[in-house]
Amino acid sequence: MEDTSRRTTLKALGATLGAAAFARAMAPLAAWPEDLSIDELLQRHYKELSRDDMVRVLRRLEQETLDQYGAVVTIDDVRPIPEVQFGYALNLSVCVGCRKCAEACHVENNHDRATNQSYIRVLEIKNGSVDLAMGTVDYDHAVPKKGRSYMPVQCHQCDNAPCVSVCPIEATWKEPDGIVVVDYNWCIGCRYCEAACPYHARRFNWHKPEIPAEEINPDQAYLSNRVRPQGVMEKCTFCLHRTRKGRLPACLEACPTGARVFGNMLDPNSEIRWVLENKRTFVLKEDLGTRPRFFYFFDK
Amino acid sequence: MPLFTALTLLLACDQGFVDPSREYGPPVADAPAKVSRVHVPTSLGAVDTPRRDIHGAPIGVSCATCHAGPGEDAIVVGDEGNPEQMHGTIELLHGGLACDACHEPTDRRLLHLADGAKIEMAEAMKLCAQCHGPQARDYQKGAHGGMTGYWDLRQGERVRNHCVECHAPHSPKPPQVQPAPRAVDRVVFPASETH
Ligand code: SF4
Ligand code: SF4
Numbered sequence: 001m002e003d004t005s006r007r008t009t010l011k012a013l014g015a016t017l018g019a020a021a022f023a024r025a026m027a028p029l030a031a032w033p034e035d036l037s038i039d040e041l042l043q044r045h046y047k048e049l050s051r052d053d054m055v056r057v058l059r060r061l062e063q064e065t066l067d068q069y070g071a072v073v074t075i076d077d078v079r080p081i082p083e084v085q086f087g088y089a090l091n092l093s094v095c096v097g098c099r100k101c102a103e104a105c106h107v108e109n110n111h112d113r114a115t116n117q118s119y120i121r122v123l124e125i126k127n128g129s130v131d132l133a134m135g136t137v138d139y140d141h142a143v144p145k146k147g148r149s150y151m152p153v154q155c156h157q158c159d160n161a162p163c164v165s166v167c168p169i170e171a172t173w174k175e176p177d178g179i180v181v182v183d184y185n186w187c188i189g190c191r192y193c194e195a196a197c198p199y200h201a202r203r204f205n206w207h208k209p210e211i212p213a214e215e216i217n218p219d220q221a222y223l224s225n226r227v228r229p230q231g232v233m234e235k236c237t238f239c240l241h242r243t244r245k246g247r248l249p250a251c252l253e254a255c256p257t258g259a260r261v262f263g264n265m266l267d268p269n270s271e272i273r274w275v276l277e278n279k280r281t282f283v284l285k286e287d288l289g290t291r292p293r294f295f296y297f298f299d300k
Numbered sequence: 301m302p303l304f305t306a307l308t309l310l311l312a313c314d315q316g317f318v319d320p321s322r323e324y325g326p327p328v329a330d331a332p333a334k335v336s337r338v339h340v341p342t343s344l345g346a347v348d349t350p351r352r353d354i355h356g357a358p359i360g361v362s363c364a365t366c367h368a369g370p371g372e373d374a375i376v377v378g379d380e381g382n383p384e385q386m387h388g389t390i391e392l393l394h395g396g397l398a399c400d401a402c403h404e405p406t407d408r409r410l411l412h413l414a415d416g417a418k419i420e421m422a423e424a425m426k427l428c429a430q431c432h433g434p435q436a437r438d439y440q441k442g443a444h445g446g447m448t449g450y451w452d453l454r455q456g457e458r459v460r461n462h463c464v465e466c467h468a469p470h471s472p473k474p475p476q477v478q479p480a481p482r483a484v485d486r487v488v489f490p491a492s493e494t495h
Contacts, residue, residue: 047316047317047318047322048317048318049318049319049322050318050319050322051319051321051322054322077322078325079322079323079324079325080323080324080325081324081325081327081328081452082324082325082327083327089443091443091444094444096474096477097479098477098479098480099479099480099481099482100480102480102482102483103480103481106483114484115483115484115485116481116482116483116484117483117485118483121483122479137482137485138482139479139482140478140479140481140482142476142477142478142479143476143477143478143479144476145476176323176324243451244325245455246328246450246451246452246454246455246456247449247450247451247452247455247456248447248448248449248450248451248458252447253446253447253448253449255446256446256466256474257446257466257474258444258445258446258447258461258466261442261443262451263442263451264451264452270442270451271441271442271443271451274441274442274443275441275443278441279443299434299438
């Protein structure tokens with residue numbers, strides 16, 4: 001008798017716990033964001049999408065941009081050009097620290113206006129110093145300032161990318177032309193990759209980006225500059241929506257000093273090859289073994 | 301253990317595209333290379349006057365407006381006795397050079413090379429290259445000077461900046477500029493000097 005009553009009590013307790021656990025498990029659904037569609041929830045990983053799936057996803061994302069931002073945009077799935085390996089070099093002798101590159105990135109890649117976000121940070125360092133930790137990024141005096149040098153830092157598209165290996169769900173990977181990309185619809189926003197990047201190149205969307213409709217760059221790609229959702233990671237993609245169509249990156253076109261050299265490292269006649277073969281180039285934090293595709297050089 | 305093997309296999313399969321045709325875009329057709337041309341700015345062969353346009357930029361006057369033809373004195377319009385009036389806006393800060401080091405004395409619409417050969421204003425880069433060899437070489441190799449357009453000349457043309465678009469010929473050192481505003485980051489990296 002006593003036994004039965006204990007069992008009943010336990011059962012009742014179990015049921016209560018079960019209900020609580022069930023309620024807890026379902027809680028995220030109650031907090032279902034209004035702008036999350038079933039299609040988006042069920043969307044597969046970028047690499048698992050067939051061509052037809054991809055087209056459907058692109059049209060849905062275009063519609064979402066129209067609904068949420070009032071902007072008519074074209075989002076393409078721009079794929080790598082065969083036999084192209086991208087490389088980028090920056091001449092530290094001529095960079096004046098004007099941040100025109102960072103500004104161009106901001107506009108080209110549909111960054112949040114309020115935070116003036118950009119994939120490029122320009123470090124101001126004392127001449128002769130290589131102590132980057134002593135550099136600053138928040139200068140606002142006229143440039144170039146006497147006794148200072150400037151070092152723009154963006155994603156180095158490492159061949160041995162720490163951000164890629166730490167991602168628990170393969171939401172970020174290296175493409176055949178060397179660009180490291182993020183599937184914004186697969187990323188869960190854990191920010192492991194941000195912590196892993198020794199160049200501090202990744203940015204997190206703390207808020208839903210705010211951009212006036214007329215300022216949105218309508219020429220977009222799935223893996224690059226489409227407007228990112230809140231809570232996901234983003235990074236420089238060497239403007240793949242431009243460069244995979246043969247165009248120069250936006251930061252290069254904006255640079256008034258011609259400090260930037262971009263191209264196909266497999267082409268022996270390319271500008272980037274000439275720089276790599278004839279200038280004394282170096283990479284940042286070489287000792288970490290990340291094998292960047294972004295090089296720095298000096299004229300002399 | 302079998303579970304572990306299965307998981308490893310699963311992860312290994314997960315690398316490639318399920319639809320392999322999506323891995324690359326179409327190959328680029330081997331089209332004849334498009335040109336990489338140099339943009340020739342209108343400021344070449346003109347001098348700034350003290351007058352400003354509605355944007356505040358100085359209004360330029362073509363050299364040929366006054367120096368109408370060959371001959372040092374071939375001035376048809378203007379203040380012959382007072383060249384300062386037209387040339388007063390020029391601040392000459394170019395390695396101690398005098399006007400005639402570059403400008404052709406017998407025809408003010410032209411420049412001349414070191415050997416005296418006369419060249420058009422539009423060809424000024426030949427003249428720059430005579431003193432600035434390393435820069436001219438880097439320019440030719442695409443490692444000096446800004447540009448816009450295509451890195452891939454199979455797909456489109458490229459427009460290179462002219463020397464004088466960044467370096468005013470009379471005072472070639474670019475002036476200081478106010479930088480574009482910085483991002484407002486949650487993380488300030490590295491720590492600011494002021495902290
Ligand atoms: S735009 Fe060019 S000169 Fe200005 S900070 Fe960027 S790389 Fe340097
Ligand atoms: S933030 Fe996104 S991309 Fe980065 S490690 Fe986490 S899931 Fe992967």
